Amino acid sequence: MKTRIGIAGYGNLGRGVECAVRETSDMELTAVFTRRDPSSLKIQTENVPVVSMDDILEWKDRIDVLVLCGGSATDLPVQTPELAKNFNVIDSFDTHANIPVHFAAVDEAAKANGNTAMISVGWDPGMFSLIRAYSSAVLPNGKDYTFWGKGVSQGHSDAIRRIEGVANAKQYTVPVEAALEAVRNGENPELTTRQKHTRECFVVLKEGADPEKVRKEIVEMPNYFADYDTTVNFISAEEFAANHSGLAHGGFVFRSGCTGFNHEHSHVIEFSLKLDSNPEFTSSVIIAYARAIKRLNDKGDTGCKTVFDIPPVLLSEMTPEEMRARLL
Amino acid sequence: MKTRIGIAGYGNLGRGVECAVRETSDMELTAVFTRRDPSSLKIQTENVPVVSMDDILEWKDRIDVLVLCGGSATDLPVQTPELAKNFNVIDSFDTHANIPVHFAAVDEAAKANGNTAMISVGWDPGMFSLIRAYSSAVLPNGKDYTFWGKGVSQGHSDAIRRIEGVANAKQYTVPVEAALEAVRNGENPELTTRQKHTRECFVVLKEGADPEKVRKEIVEMPNYFADYDTTVNFISAEEFAANHSGLAHGGFVFRSGCTGFNHEHSHVIEFSLKLDSNPEFTSSVIIAYARAIKRLNDKGDTGCKTVFDIPPVLLSEMTPEEMRARLL
Numbered sequence: 001m002k003t004r005i006g007i008a009g010y011g012n013l014g015r016g017v018e019c020a021v022r023e024t025s026d027m028e029l030t031a032v033f034t035r036r037d038p039s040s041l042k043i044q045t046e047n048v049p050v051v052s053m054d055d056i057l058e059w060k061d062r063i064d065v066l067v068l069c070g071g072s073a074t075d076l077p078v079q080t081p082e083l084a085k086n087f088n089v090i091d092s093f094d095t096h097a098n099i100p101v102h103f104a105a106v107d108e109a110a111k112a113n114g115n116t117a118m119i120s121v122g123w124d125p126g127m128f129s130l131i132r133a134y135s136s137a138v139l140p141n142g143k144d145y146t147f148w149g150k151g152v153s154q155g156h157s158d159a160i161r162r163i164e165g166v167a168n169a170k171q172y173t174v175p176v177e178a179a180l181e182a183v184r185n186g187e188n189p190e191l192t193t194r195q196k197h198t199r200e201c202f203v204v205l206k207e208g209a210d211p212e213k214v215r216k217e218i219v220e221m222p223n224y225f226a227d228y229d230t231t232v233n234f235i236s237a238e239e240f241a242a243n244h245s246g247l248a249h250g251g252f253v254f255r256s257g258c259t260g261f262n263h264e265h266s267h268v269i270e271f272s273l274k275l276d277s278n279p280e281f282t283s284s285v286i287i288a289y290a291r292a293i294k295r296l297n298d299k300g301d302t303g304c305k306t307v308f309d310i311p312p313v314l315l316s317e318m319t320p321e322e323m324r325a326r327l328l
Numbered sequence: 329m330k331t332r333i334g335i336a337g338y339g340n341l342g343r344g345v346e347c348a349v350r351e352t353s354d355m356e357l358t359a360v361f362t363r364r365d366p367s368s369l370k371i372q373t374e375n376v377p378v379v380s381m382d383d384i385l386e387w388k389d390r391i392d393v394l395v396l397c398g399g400s401a402t403d404l405p406v407q408t409p410e411l412a413k414n415f416n417v418i419d420s421f422d423t424h425a426n427i428p429v430h431f432a433a434v435d436e437a438a439k440a441n442g443n444t445a446m447i448s449v450g451w452d453p454g455m456f457s458l459i460r461a462y463s464s465a466v467l468p469n470g471k472d473y474t475f476w477g478k479g480v481s482q483g484h485s486d487a488i489r490r491i492e493g494v495a496n497a498k499q500y501t502v503p504v505e506a507a508l509e510a511v512r513n514g515e516n517p518e519l520t521t522r523q524k525h526t527r528e529c530f531v532v533l534k535e536g537a538d539p540e541k542v543r544k545e546i547v548e549m550p551n552y553f554a555d556y557d558t559t560v561n562f563i564s565a566e567e568f569a570a571n572h573s574g575l576a577h578g579g580f581v582f583r584s585g586c587t588g589f590n591h592e593h594s595h596v597i598e599f600s601l602k603l604d605s606n607p608e609f610t611s612s613v614i615i616a617y618a619r620a621i622k623r624l625n626d627k628g629d630t631g632c633k634t635v636f637d638i639p640p641v642l643l644s645e646m647t648p649e650e651m652r653a654r655l656l
Contacts, residue, residue, distance in 0.1 A: 019589050023468045044589050099656055100649065125656045127462065130640060131599075132655040134455065137616040137643035138609075140351045186602070259612055261347050261372050265604035271459075274514070276593035281466075284587055288465040308651050312458060313636040315465035321428070323636050327460045328427050328453045 003294045004030040004062060005287070008053065008083065009069035010041060012247065013092065016283030017067050018044055024287065026317055030063055060086050064297075065290040067091075077102060084109040084117045084304075088297050090290050092122040092282055099125070107304035116297040118305045121289045122282040123273055124148070128253045130307050131271040135255035139267060142257020145183045147175035147196060151249025151278065159224045160201055163217050165209025168237065170244045172200040175252065183254045186266045199230040204240050249278035288315045331622045332358040333615070334387060336411065337397035338369055338378075340575065341420065344611030345395050346372055352615065354645055358391055388414050392625075393618040395419075405430060412437040412445040412632075416625050418618050420450040420610055427453070435632035444625040446633045449617045450610040451601055452476070456581045458635050459599040463583035467595060470585020473511045475503035475524060479577025479606065487552045488529055491545050493537025496565065498572045500528040503580065511582045514594045527558040532568050577606035616643045 005021050007014045010032050021029045022045075031049050034041050038050040051059065066087040070076050072095045080091045084106050093102050102119055110117040120126065124146070132144055153173045160169035179196050182189045189195075201218055205211060215232045219225050235244075252272045259265050275281045289307070292314035296305065313320050318327075333355050335342045342360065349357045350373075359377050362369050366378040379387065394415040398404050400423045408419045412434050421430050430447055438445040448454065452474070460472055481501045488497035507524050510517045517523075529546055533539060543560045547553050563572075580600045587593050603609045617635070620642035624633065641648050646655075 016587070019587055022589075023587070096656070100653055103652060120656055127466070127597075129656045130462065133640040133644060133651060134458065134616075136655065137619075137640070137645075138455070138612050140645070184602075259344070259347055259351070259605060259608040261350075265608050267604060267609050268602040269455075270598075270600045270602075272598045274512075274596040274598075276595060277587060280587040280593050281595050284466050288462075291465075306652055306656055308641040308648065308656070309639050311637050311639045312461040312465070316461060317465075317468070320636065323461060324431060324634055325428055327464065328424070328448055328457045328634055328636070 002026055002028040003291065004028060004064045005290060006031050006033060006056075006059060006063035006066040006087070007069060008033045008056070008066055008079065009075070010034050010036075010043065010050075011069060012279035013283055014067075014069040015044065016277070016280040017069060017286060019280060020283045020287035023284070024291075024317065026291065027287065031059055033059075033066075056083070057086060063087055064294050065090060067286055067290060077105075080117065080119060081105040081109040084115055085113045086115070088116045088293050090118045090121055090286055090293055092126070092286060093119045094122065094125055096125065103304055103306070111303040114302050116293050116302050116305065118289055118293050118310075120306055121286045123275070123278075123285060124251065126282070126285050126307055127273070128251065128271070131253045131269070132255070133308055135253075135257075135269045139255055139257030139259070139269070141259070141263065142255050142267075143188050145191075145254040145256075146251065147180060147253075148251040149173040149175050149197065149249070151251070151275070152247060153199075156199065156201075156224055159221060160203060160218055163214055165206050165214050166203055167206045168204040168240055170202045170240070172202075174198045174200055180252060183256060184268060184270060186256050186268050188256055193227045194229060197228060199225055199228045201230060201232045202240060202244050203232060203234050204237050205234055246276075247278045248276055249281075250274045291315060291317070330354055330356040331619065332356060332390060332392045333618060334359050334361060334384075334391035334394040334415070335397060336361045336381065336384070336394055336407065337403070338362050338364075338371065339397060340607035341611055342395075342397040343372065344605070344608040345397060345614060347608060348611045348615035351612070352619075352645065354619065355615065359387055361387075361394075384411070385414060391415055392622050393418060395614055395618060405433075408445065408447060409433040409437040412443055413441045414443070416444045416621050418446045418449055418614055418621055420454075420614060421447045422450065422453055424453065431632055431634070439631040442630050444621050444630050444633065446617055446621050446638075448634055449614045451603070451606075451613060452579065454610070454613050454635055455601070456579065456599070459581045459597070460583070461636055463581075463585075463597045467583055467585030467587070467597070469587070469591065470583050470595075471516050473519075473582040473584075474579065475508060475581075476579040477501035477503050477525065477577070479579070479603070480575055481527075484527065484529075484552055487549060488531060488546055491542055493534050493542050494531055495534045496532040496568055498530045498568070500530075502526045502528055508580060511584060512596060512598060514584050514596050516584055521555045522557060525556060527553055527556045529558060529560045530568060530572050531560060531562050532565050533562055574604070575606045576604055577609075578602045619643060619645070 068091040156171035219230045250273045255269045396419040484499035547558045578601045583597045
């Protein structure tokens with residue numbers, strides 16, 4: 001029997017999960033849950049019901065793993081622990097500083113009800129976290145570097161859009177090539193915020209807005225832009241639609257460290273992602289881990305998990321024998 | 329109490345394990361076992377006994393994990409299953425084609441005696457295998473590429489040294505830059521053996537040997553060189569000692585794949601290693617997994633494992649809480 005997947009929340013991430021399920025032969029999409037009027041929602045797959053979130057508990061015994069596709073700011077801190085009482089759940093909670101609190105709430109709800117939950121699945125947190133864990137264990141005497149981009153930062157784009165006079169905006173985070181090269185060469189540089197990333201903004205102004213005033217407000221914005229070299233480009237709505245509607249992203253994780261009786265040998269581990277679609281790749285990671293969550297719950301292993309708790313063998317459609325023969 | 333590590337076999341790998349243990353705060357080197365006369369062996373650490381392999385069973389209850397540092401061709405196929413009867417063991421068996429047979433033999437011996445064993449730990453097999461497993465699970469609709477080098481191939485160097493007239497030789501495997509770039513750009517190329525790697529040989533001739541004859545014998549050698557573009561450089565013993573005594577290695581693993589309802593988005597995952605010392609890095613991976621083997625055995629989880637079976641949380645000296653707070 002196929003693993004029955006439910007999607008809670010049908011934005012970019014929910015649509016990505018819908019696509020990712022299609023790439024498997026052991027899972028099927030059972031229902032999509034939405035806070036909108038279900039009749040207003042057109043999903044891509046045929047013959048899959050769209051259900052109001054108000055009725056989700058009626059699906060308690062018809063869903064094996066529920067994928068939560070809400071936002072980290074306000075949706076998931078409430079939804080994940082609440083739904084973990086009745087479902088095996090998985091989310092992509094990405095507010096790094098709040099992970100311990102979120103983990104504790106989800107773990108308690110899941111354990112108390114015999115469910116298996118997983119938080120913070122995606123590429124960062126997610127695959128980047130895995131690389132940081134493996135490489136720090138392998139090279140304990142070393143240094144980590146994470147770079148993001150080139151890609152769209154939703155938070156920074158939103159911050160620009162809140163400025164008076166801005167009609168639309170997109171912000172790209174760009175790693176500084178010289179910093180990447182220094183790390184790649186094992187130079188172990190100490191890098192300031194400004195030396196690691198630049199910020200490129202593409203802004204559509206409202207009629208009559210003062211570009212110089214908007215530019216100043218962006219580049220001086222504390223936390224978001226003040227510590228970076230920021231360039232602001234004013235463009236037309238047409239150019240924005242044509243060239244800046246994608247959701248590409250990516251990044252790099254490095255660990256550089258030494259071995260040897262006198263630390264005489266150095267090593268560089270590099271992992272990078274170049275993604276055409278951030279939400280679709282994130283969804284693909286989530287669906288691989290949804291497979292693991294089902295398998296863990298079948299064994300009675302309940303509570304909240306992260307990528308650190310899951311052996312790779314649980315992620316694959318291959319048998320352990322096939323994996324050893326083909327991938328080891 | 330610290331995890332007590334034993335080393336069986338004191339070549340480059342054994343010396344690397346000795347160094348790697350020093351980088352941990354939760355392990356200690358308890359003994360080194362050798363087939364040589366123990367009194368002839370000078371190890372780097374003070375106050376650690378060197379013991380004859382003949383007496384290894386006397387150490388059965390004084391070693392938590394025994395690291396087997398013999399070769400894959402003849403040592404490990406015999407040693408690992410034999411020693412798994414009396415110890416938790418870990419090896420770096422790297423004859424890919426024979427892994428299933430080796431696994432079965434080790435699994436049976438370990439399970440029958442309540443021990444935990446692990447085979448094929450290092451970087452390939454090992455970390456490269458992990459990347460292949462994670463990325464094929466995440467991008468099921470995709471294609472894998474593994475490139476090795478630039479680095480020393482021990483097998484190819486040995487093959488050259490067996491040729492009449494050769495005093496010494498080192499062979500470097502070099503990935504073809506254009507092939508790397510095509511894969512990195514998501515072009516999904518079909519690559520022949522010749523298009524992926526070149527082979528660079530540095531050869532010291534014996535007095536009176538015919539260089540042209542040796543060169544021909546190398547480049548036409550079936551399996552080892554005939555399918556590659558091979559360059560042969562004849563150098564002096566002095567130049568060999570000065571420039572070709574290192575053990576650097578490395579390589580690249582890629583997965584390139586598509587997502588989206590119509591596979592309209594493509595993604596490239598890239599992992600690479602640049603290693604000053606192949607045996608010391610391999611040893612560092614082994615020691616991280618030795619920690620996991622001890623933890624699994626303490627829980628009563630016995631039998632043979634590979635990197636696919638081990639959750640990352642078992643590799644780290646950090647607690648799960650620390651890992652979630654610092655690495656996720």
